[in-house]
Amino acid sequence: MARYFKYKSSADVCADAAKLGHDLKATSDLSPLFQPIDVGGRTVGNRFCVQPMEGCDGTPEGFPDELTYRRYVRFGAGGAKLIWGEATAIEERARMNPRQLLINEATMPALEEMLADCRQAHVDAGYSTNDLLLGLQLTHSGRYSHKTPLMAMRDPILDLVTIDKATGKLVAADKPILTDAELERIGELYVTAAIRAAKIGCDFIDLKQCHRYLLSELLAAKIRPGKFGGSLENRLRLILDVIRAIRGECPDLVLATRMNVFDGIPFKGQGDEFVGQPITVSLPVETSFGAAADDPSQLDLTEPLEVVRRLVDAGIGLINVSLGNPYACPHYVRPAEMPPVDGYHAPEHPLLGVLRHFEATAAVQKAAGNVPVVGSGYSWLQDYAFEAGAANVRDGRCQFVGLGRGSLSQPDFAANLEKHGALNRKTVCRTFSYCTNLMRTKDHPWGQYATGCPPFDKEVYGPLWKEAEAKRVVPKAN
Numbered sequence: 315m316a317r318y319f320k321y322k323s324s325a326d327v328c329a330d331a332a333k334l335g336h337d338l339k340a341t342s343d344l345s346p347l348f349q350p351i352d353v354g355g356r357t358v359g360n361r362f363c364v365q366p367m368e369g370c371d372g373t374p375e376g377f378p379d380e381l382t383y384r385r386y387v388r389f390g391a392g393g394a395k396l397i398w399g400e401a402t403a404i405e406e407r408a409r410m411n412p413r414q415l416l417i418n419e420a421t422m423p424a425l426e427e428m429l430a431d432c433r434q435a436h437v438d439a440g441y442s443t444n445d446l447l448l449g450l451q452l453t454h455s456g457r458y459s460h461k462t463p464l465m466a467m468r469d470p471i472l473d474l475v476t477i478d479k480a481t482g483k484l485v486a487a488d489k490p491i492l493t494d495a496e497l498e499r500i501g502e503l504y505v506t507a508a509i510r511a512a513k514i515g516c517d518f519i520d521l522k523q524c525h526r527y528l529l530s531e532l533l534a535a536k537i538r539p540g541k542f543g544g545s546l547e548n549r550l551r552l553i554l555d556v557i558r559a560i561r562g563e564c565p566d567l568v569l570a571t572r573m574n575v576f577d578g579i580p581f582k583g584q585g586d587e588f589v590g591q592p593i594t595v596s597l598p599v600e601t602s603f604g605a606a607a608d609d610p611s612q613l614d615l616t617e618p619l620e621v622v623r624r625l626v627d628a629g630i631g632l633i634n635v636s637l638g639n640p641y642a643c644p645h646y647v648r649p650a651e652m653p654p655v656d657g658y659h660a661p662e663h664p665l666l667g668v669l670r671h672f673e674a675t676a677a678v679q680k681a682a683g684n685v686p687v688v689g690s691g692y693s694w695l696q697d698y699a700f701e702a703g704a705a706n707v708r709d710g711r712c713q714f715v716g717l718g719r720g721s722l723s724q725p726d727f728a729a730n731l732e733k734h735g736a737l738n739r740k741t742v743c744r745t746f747s748y749c750t751n752l753m754r755t756k757d758h759p760w761g762q763y764a765t766g767c768p769p770f771d772k773e774v775y776g777p778l779w780k781e782a783e784a785k786r787v788v789p790k791a792n
């Protein structure tokens with residue numbers, strides 16, 4: 315298959331963007347990335363964000379394990395001042411996989427230790443924690459809960475590709491959605507989880523509304539009956555109630571949200587080349603947030619931007635923008651050179667995927683005013699990610715540059731940029747999807763392989779990769 319990334323300079327990337335009909339800016343002056351910024355009344359020392367990156371390496375009970383502690387020590391030592399802790403479930407039923415972190419009374423001390431280790435590593439590497447912002451992403455996995463889907467709505471599109479892990483089959487046509495009372499209970503669980511997160515030392519919590527997990531699905535639930543579906547007011551009712559309650563309980567906690575501003579629709583690989591094509595859907599599409607009803611491949615940010623304004627009014631102090639669905643349309647979430655095992659070959663130039671992120675994020679930053687916004691989807695740009703990021707920050711198109719896959723391969727990316735003005739070429743993520751492939755490997759005694767970067771964090775993840783491949787549970791990328 316075509317290799318897309320052939321650039322020798324950021325100017326080459328910008329020239330390719332122009333050929334694709336887009337305006338991409340990059341600058342070798344990285345100074346905008348080293349300016350401090352106020353986030354919810356706290357100073358954050360630079361504009362580097364470690365994105366939430368699940369290692370799927372907790373214990374079956376949801377405690378962090380050896381590799382989890384290791385990851386946060388590496389992130390802490392890496393120099394980024396915004397460390398966005400990974401998806402952490404608010405209850406057992408809400409976990410996306412059997413090794414996802416869980417926040418409850420039992421796990422609190424271990425999670426507290428994990429955060430403390432991260433801060434200590436920051437200090438040991440010569441940084442101050444006064445301007446470090448460290449938090450956790452609180453999640454309910456909704457239709458992607460690993461035991462059985464817990465859905466906010468029956469979605470005529472996503473239901474076609476949602477497997478019920480309890481049966482191994484497509485979700486049954488008569489499976490009920492969560493009731494209003496169940497959603498209210500989930501709201502209470504969010505508040506309890508936030509109080510616990512504040513107690514163990516989180517500077518912020520993220521009310522996760524992305525990637526079509528529960529609160530993300532609720533944003534799209536136009537066809538849900540009752541008080542949590544239909545109108546935008548109804549779809550926002552739960553998140554706004556949760557925000558209000560947390561603000562009352564934890565006035566000092568910075569409230570953040572990672573939100574989808576575009577869900578897209580599912581893609582499937584087609585033909586000998588297995589190139590992704592959108593599945594056939596009937597129009598207008600009603601259940602894809604941020605997608606144009608008559609052409610769901612196009613963004614319509616009217617509602618997402620209204621949601622941003624209302625969340626800011628309600629007290630959200632930090633926003634992280636994402637797109638797509640990691641199971642149904644991964645190319646929107648993380649533009650990649652090679653697809654993950656459950657994916658398809660790129661239906662578009664991955665640079666278009668990066669530009670979609672940048673353009674959506676710029677619109678969100680404009681709507682959010684003084685509330686800082688984190689941009690996503692940078693890893694595919696490899697060595698040039700931060701030249702583009704510096705231009706985005708300089709031009710007010712976002713306030714933080716988030717690194718996802720690249721932070722697994724090079725957790726000290728910020729320190730390298732600070733010391734050498736460049737990333738360490740040897741460990742720059744090439745977006746070959748090794749990390750996602752390990753994440754998709756379930757044939758492990760605990761039902762889930764831990765993930766990281768097999769090519770560049772070889773000592774730890776090389777053997778895991780070999781083991782997974784030997785069992786032939788990780789098919790070669792299509």
Ligand SMILES: Cc1cc2nc3c(=O)[nH]c(=O)nc-3n(C[C@H](O)[C@H](O)[C@H](O)COP(=O)(O)O)c2cc1C
Pocket residue numbers: 365366367368369400401451524572636647648649690691692693694716717718719720749750753765
């Ligand atoms: C292994 C892996 C784990 C991830 N874990 C999370 C997570 O816990 N929460 C989340 O919102 N996104 C998660 N993501 C998505 C990333 O945060 C990020 O949005 C995506 O990889 C695109 O950014 P990038 O191009 O810098 O990699 C994960 C992605 C991968 C590959």
